[in-house]
Amino acid sequence: MPKLTKTVVDKVDPRDRQYTVWCSDRKGFGVSVLPSGTRTYFVDYRNANNVRRRMKLGRHGTVTAEQARTLAIQALADVAKGNDPLEDRNSTRKAISVILAKAAEDERYTRTVDIIRLIAMSGCRRGEIIEMRKAEVDTVGSAFRFEDTKEGQSVRPMGLPMAEYFDERDMDGNSPYVFPGERNPDGPFGSFPRHWEKIFAGTELADLTAHVLRHSFASLANDLGFTEITIAALLGHASGSITSRYVHTLDAALFMAADTVSGYIQALLDGAVLSHRHYALDRSSRKAALVRFLTPKPDAAAPPEDADRLAA
Missing domain, CATH: 1.10.443 (hpI Integrase; Chain A)
Structure with missing residues (x-):
């Protein structure tokens, strides 16, 4: 379990399933690695009600390892004061x-x-x-x-x-x-x-x-x-x-x-309370979007350029 640095995170290889690399010098600070290779920093903690929470800090590349570490330290300091950073x-x-x-x-x-x-x-x-x-x-x-x-x-x-x-x-x-x-x-x-x-x-x-x-x-x-x-x-x-x-x-x-x-x-x-945090990533949503896109309008003829593509 290494200390998370840019060099370490850059060298982390994706696997068939998502997995976590924890930081050796900061408990609760880690990076999740997706099969796609996406690496996302996060901090794990338990709030005052002993409920485990995981708060994303940003993707590797968008934020640096040191910036993510600083955010994790700030979040854990808030937890020590009885606060809940994710809820905040x-x-x-x-x-x-x-x-x-x-x-x-x-x-x-x-x-x-x-x-x-x-x-x-x-x-x-x-x-x-x-x-x-x-x-x-x-x-x-x-x-x-x-x-x-x-x-x-x-x-x-x-x-x-x-x-x-x-x-x-x-x-x-x-x-x-x-x-x-x-x-x-x-x-x-x-x-x-x-x-x-x-x-x-x-x-x-x-x-x-x-x-x-x-x-x-x-x-x-x-x-x-x-x-x-x-x-x-x-x-x-x-x-x-x-x-x-x-x-x-x-x-x-x-x-x-x-x-x-x-x-x-x-x-x-506008004050909306939203429950979805990922957009059309599940298969059913992607399928529905594709069907809407491919469904022709009533009595609509294919544009000439589309007919040419089909004939090619």
């Missing part, structure tokens, strides 16, 4: 939906609430949403086409909830920004930091930062079963194969991933 994580998500719903009732914060929701549903950095230009929003192609990010130019899939938001939003006006400044429409919205502080002041989430929303997006994407390469592409990491260069088309699988993650987060922000 779920409570935090519920609290955000309540706080944002209340803030949205005040018209002064409507724009800020929209920005917060977009950050949460997209996994974008705070500045990328606040400074987003109308020309960078491609609702037809369902993509963000950022001209200048931390990694340079970046194209990312836009989840359906966000595409629908931009379709309904008034994008007219002379300002080049989606969220123009209140006093200077030629510049981006500048009141976000002050509004954020006022929205969360005096709540249990007073120490929350916008970057946590990006981390939560990645964590939920991991929980929903998406690979580190897919998550990297959704987040616009330079290591992602899609964002390593400026491209104009995106893989259909990425749109499905973006729709799933952003739709899931939208439901959580």
